[in-house]
Amino acid sequence: DAGVIQSPRHEVTEMGQEVTLRCKPISGHDYLFWYRQTMMRGLELLIYFNNNVPIDDSGMPEDRFSAKMPNASFSTLKIQPSEPRDSAVYFCASSFQTGAWIEQFFGPGTRLTVL
Amino acid sequence: QKEVEQNSGPLSVPEGAIASLNCTYSDRGSQSFFWYRQYSGKSPELIMFIYSNGDKEDGRFTAQLNKASQYVSLLIRDSQPSDSATYLCAVDTGGFKTIFGAGTRLFVKA
Numbered sequence: 601d602a603g604v605i606q607s608p609r610h611e612v613t614e615m616g617q618e619v620t621l622r623c624k625p626i627s628g629h630d631y632l633f634w635y636r637q638t639m640m641r642g643l644e645l646l647i648y649f650n651n652n653v654p655i656d657d658s659g660m661p662e663d664r665f666s667a668k669m670p671n672a673s674f675s676t677l678k679i680q681p682s683e684p685r686d687s688a689v690y691f692c693a694s695s696f697q698t699g700a701w702i703e704q705f706f707g708p709g710t711r712l713t714v715l
Numbered sequence: 716q717k718e719v720e721q722n723s724g725p726l727s728v729p730e731g732a733i734a735s736l737n738c739t740y741s742d743r744g745s746q747s748f749f750w751y752r753q754y755s756g757k758s759p760e761l762i763m764f765i766y767s768n769g770d771k772e773d774g775r776f777t778a779q780l781n782k783a784s785q786y787v788s789l790l791i792r793d794s795q796p797s798d799s800a801t802y803l804c805a806v807d808t809g810g811f812k813t814i815f816g817a818g819t820r821l822f823v824k825a
Contacts, residue, residue, distance in 0.1 A: 631811060642817035643759070643803060656812055691758055695811070701747040701766060702811050706758035 604707035606692050612713045618680040621710045624673055625694030633704060634667055634677050635691040643691070649675065682714045717742040717808050721816035729824050734791040736819050738804030741785070747807035748780055750789045753818065754800045763789060794823045 605624040613619055625632050633648040647657040652669045660667070664683070669675040679686055689709045695702035718741045728734045736750075747766045751759035765771045765778040765787070777790040787806075791798055804816040 633813070635815075643815040645813060645815075648812065650811075655810060697811070701764060701807065703761045703764070704759075704813065706760070709758055 604692055604694050604705055606690075606707035606710050608710060609708060610711050610713075612715065613682055614715050615683055616681040617714075618678065619682045619686075619712060619714075621677040621679075621690050621692075621712070623675045623677070623692030623707060625675070625692070626696075626705055627673070629694035629696045629705075630672075631695040631697065631702060631704075632669060632675050633693040633695070634675070635693065636688045637691060637709075638688045646677070679712075682712075684714045687712055687714050717806075717814055719804055719806050719814050719816035721802075721804050721819050723817055724820040725822050726819055727822045727824060728794050730794060730796060732794050732823075734794045734798065734821055734823070736789040736791075736802050736804075736821065738787045738789075738816055739785055740787070740804075740806045740814075742806065742808050742814075743782075743785065745806045745808050748778070748787045749805040749807075749813070750776075750778060750787075751803040751805055751815075752800045753803060759803055759815075791821075794821075796823045796825045799823050 607622045634646040637643045646659045647667045649669045667677045691709045693704040693706045720739045750763040752762045753759040763778040765780045771778045775792045779788045801818040803818045
């Protein structure tokens with residue numbers, strides 16, 4: 601398997617522009633997580649899905665952020681409008697529940713810079 | 716606000732020594748605990764998982780859990796320069812919602 605795939609790997613945009621980050625989870629995984637990582641705040645959970653349904657979006661910073669999972673093989677995280685404070689590395693992770701715990705497999709991340 | 720606290724480091728140990736990394740968490744209801752390793756510029760990868768009080772060993776790694784004290788630790792024996800990375804403590808707070816600590820940077824000097 602190719603692992604979790606994220607695109608783009610790097611994104612540079614100007615303040616006010618719309619940004620869309622994409623994620624393809626590992627085939628057969630039923631959980632998908634979006635995280636944001638910065639030096640100041642560490643790795644923060646933004647939202648996660650189970651079987652394409654959002655379970656907890658309490659980490660989404662504000663209405664400018666939205667996430668969708670239209671099918672089991674694709675998810676997007678959209679920021680509109682983007683702001684410089686959104687600059688971070690955004691990770692997508694997927695998991696498959698086999699018991700009382702799950703191992704999350706992380707994608708390579710998207711490094712977002714908002715100027 | 717459920718929290719996971721770690722000393723940011725850096726923790727510096729000589730090659731061959733034992734590295735000890737610590738983590739505390741606030742949610743008493745948490746059941747599963749993880750240690751992820753993250754090399755600079757890379758994504759986190761799981762190295763240890765523990766859910767019962769006591770010790771769990773896997774090769775050079777030992778995870779220790781004390782639920783009464785809300786404390787998790789990771790010991791790395793015979794530390795190698797290749798162990799130099801940031802170690803993230805993570806806690807499943809329910810429904811597989813995972814909260815990560817800020818991470819401890821470890822440097823192993825050759």
